[in-house]
Amino acid sequence: MTAVPAAAYAQQQEPIGPFAIDVRGVFARHKQEPSVATDLGVTPGNLPPRSYGLVGGAHVYPLHAGKVTIGFGAHLVIARGSRTLQAPTTAPTGSQPAAPTTVTYGTVQRHFRSFAPELSLNFGHRSGWSYISGGIGRSTLYLDRADAPVTSAPGRQTINYGAGARWFNTHHLAFTVDVRWYSVAEQPPTLTLIGQPRTTLLVLSGGISLK
Numbered sequence: 001m002t003a004v005p006a007a008a009y010a011q012q013q014e015p016i017g018p019f020a021i022d023v024r025g026v027f028a029r030h031k032q033e034p035s036v037a038t039d040l041g042v043t044p045g046n047l048p049p050r051s052y053g054l055v056g057g058a059h060v061y062p063l064h065a066g067k068v069t070i071g072f073g074a075h076l077v078i079a080r081g082s083r084t085l086q087a088p089t090t091a092p093t094g095s096q097p098a099a100p101t102t103v104t105y106g107t108v109q110r111h112f113r114s115f116a117p118e119l120s121l122n123f124g125h126r127s128g129w130s131y132i133s134g135g136i137g138r139s140t141l142y143l144d145r146a147d148a149p150v151t152s153a154p155g156r157q158t159i160n161y162g163a164g165a166r167w168f169n170t171h172h173l174a175f176t177v178d179v180r181w182y183s184v185a186e187q188p189p190t191l192t193l194i195g196q197p198r199t200t201l202l203v204l205s206g207g208i209s210l211k
Contacts (some may be wrong), residue, residue, distance in 0.1 A: 024207030051078030114139035134161035
């Protein structure tokens, strides 16, 4: 009578591994940088505070040390956001005409792409586990205007760190979530790209994992 529950318990306690593949939707929250808006020739309110996209990753779990499984892998994030502001058409009643300005109104686009290897410490068993992880890679993170798009941007050194979990409802398919911070190095100005300060952005993601 106890053979089936015992077998199920034993299956749940199997070690993590041997691999996992993730596909998740991404929500990224960015800091507003007034100096960047000035250099871009727009108002700070024209900068998109959020971007959306996808992240894909693959991981292997070759090392087991007691209750901890060490994993190695890499992930790729692609996200984009935009915000459009319309120029004011009339001045408030009784006000003086506005002084000439060099501010441009329109659509500002934010682009974020990052690729990084990753080391993870995993806690749990084959049917579900949590993890903390981090890595150092490269990313492109920049802003441009829709009327003056940037065709290429140099990579910036990026440190990422965060945590997440995977819950397997079937033997091969899981629901997975991840919370991660990306610390992106400063971007010096170029002939086609405005300079940007060092920044840290928060990236939330959720989706599926396969093993």
